Amino acid sequence: MKALIIDDSRAMRSILRRIVAGLDFETFEAANGQEALDQLNDGLMPELCLVDWNMPVMDGYTFITSVRANQGWRNITLMMVTTESEQGQIVKALAAGAHEYVIKPFTPDAIVEKLEILGLVGRGIPA
Amino acid sequence: MSSIAAPEAADVQAVTEQVWSSFLGDEEPLIPRFMEPGHPFDAEEVWSSAISIGGGWSGTVTVELSANLALELTRVMLALEAGDPISDEDLADAVGELVNMVGGNIKSLMPGPSVLTLPIVAAGRAAHASDAIEVARLDAVWAGEPVRVSVHTRASE
Numbered sequence: 001m002k003a004l005i006i007d008d009s010r011a012m013r014s015i016l017r018r019i020v021a022g023l024d025f026e027t028f029e030a031a032n033g034q035e036a037l038d039q040l041n042d043g044l045m046p047e048l049c050l051v052d053w054n055m056p057v058m059d060g061y062t063f064i065t066s067v068r069a070n071q072g073w074r075n076i077t078l079m080m081v082t083t084e085s086e087q088g089q090i091v092k093a094l095a096a097g098a099h100e101y102v103i104k105p106f107t108p109d110a111i112v113e114k115l116e117i118l119g120l121v122g123r124g125i126p127a
Numbered sequence: 128m129s130s131i132a133a134p135e136a137a138d139v140q141a142v143t144e145q146v147w148s149s150f151l152g153d154e155e156p157l158i159p160r161f162m163e164p165g166h167p168f169d170a171e172e173v174w175s176s177a178i179s180i181g182g183g184w185s186g187t188v189t190v191e192l193s194a195n196l197a198l199e200l201t202r203v204m205l206a207l208e209a210g211d212p213i214s215d216e217d218l219a220d221a222v223g224e225l226v227n228m229v230g231g232n233i234k235s236l237m238p239g240p241s242v243l244t245l246p247i248v249a250a251g252r253a254a255h256a257s258d259a260i261e262v263a264r265l266d267a268v269w270a271g272e273p274v275r276v277s278v279h280t281r282a283s284e
Contacts, residue, residue, distance in 0.1 A: 008245075009224040010217070011204035015150070018206060054227070054243055083231020086239045104228045105149030 001120065002046040004028045006036045006063065007081070008055040012104075016050050016081065019108045023121045032056055033063030040067070046076060048120055050111075051098070053082035053089070061093060068097035077118055081106065134186075134233050134278050139265045142232040143276050146225065147269065151203055155270045162266040168252060168275045170194070175253035176222045178230035182241025186262070186280040188230035189253045190222065196272035197222050219248040229276060258282040 003025040005016045010031075017027045028044060030036035032055040049067070051060040060080060067073045079100040080093050090101050100114045115121045140159060147157045162169075170193035177189045192200070201213050201221040223246035234243055259279040266275050 009220055009227070011201065011221040011224050014205050054245060056245060083228050083234075083243065085231060085235035086241070088240055104231065105146045107149055 001048065002026045002028065002044070003048040003050065004030060004036055004039065004044065004046040005050045006030045006033060006055070006060065007050070007052040008032055009052075012052070012081075016111070019111050020048070020050070020115075022108075023112065023115065033058030033060060033066070036063055037066055040073060040076075045073075048077045048079065048115070048118075050079050050081045053080060053084040053093070061096060064093065064096045064098050077120060079114060079118070081111075133184075133280070134236060134263045136263050136265060138233065138236055139229075139263045139276050139278060140267075142229055142236075143265055143267070143274075145232065146228045150225075151200065151269070157267050157269045157274075159265060159267045164261070164264075168273065170196075170273050173252050174218060174222050174248070174250055176219075176226035176246050176248040177253055178226045178246045179244040180230065180234045180237065180241050181244070183238035184234075184241060186237075186278055187255070187259070188226060188233050189255075189277045189279065190226045190229060190274065191253055191277075192222070192274040193272045194250075196269060196274055199270065199272070200225060215250065218250075223248045233278060253277075255279055256281060 003020045005013045007013045008031050013029050021027050034057045053060040064078050078098045080098045081102045083104045085103045102114055144157055168191045172194035173191055174197040175191040177187055179187045197218050201217050204221045226246045231243055234241055258281050260282055262278050262280055264277040
């Protein structure tokens, strides 16, 4: 399976890459929503996108609404991974089409648990 | 989560410890230390980062840390080996993400809705507006290296 990690922080992308690569995902990276959309338009079809909210050029919320507006990308699972922790923001992201929401800081176990809930990894797989 | 009128030192400490333990582990604890108000941050070489919150509550969250601590933080976040080269760009990225997480979690304690800016990072002490008022601060050491997290508001707000 493929995972696209979308975060303007290289350090955060590195952390997330290690977690999902440990779950046997092939990983791809983008530094903002526009870069991620460009990769999807170029044919990348990940099963999972991990999406930060606050990014330059295009934020994660705009990315999610753009993905959900395209029927061809309806099978992509979208998980927000962000410091945005206001209830209103969480509801807004989920209403726009995010499947799950993880608030930074997180532990690897928190990411794995969410992926288990989403059925993208089997339960009991170590991070 | 209920909101508060202004962040206090205990809030800053709780948020900072949560971020710290998530990314740097619990083996080496973040140890708070007392410093008099107005006492300058005491590392010789400093990296700093700041992020602003605007909306239901407005303020700025700043992290200052010694260059050695910034290097170690970067090394851990990027999973680099001892001796691997670390660029200023890497340092700025890691220190910026640190204040992003601390600031985002302080924002969640405050009245909303509000927005968070992108972080600003500098090699050197943090700068503040001339009418900035410090409302909360944490001074701590991690692995013998100093770190300061402070929250400022504007006198005009």
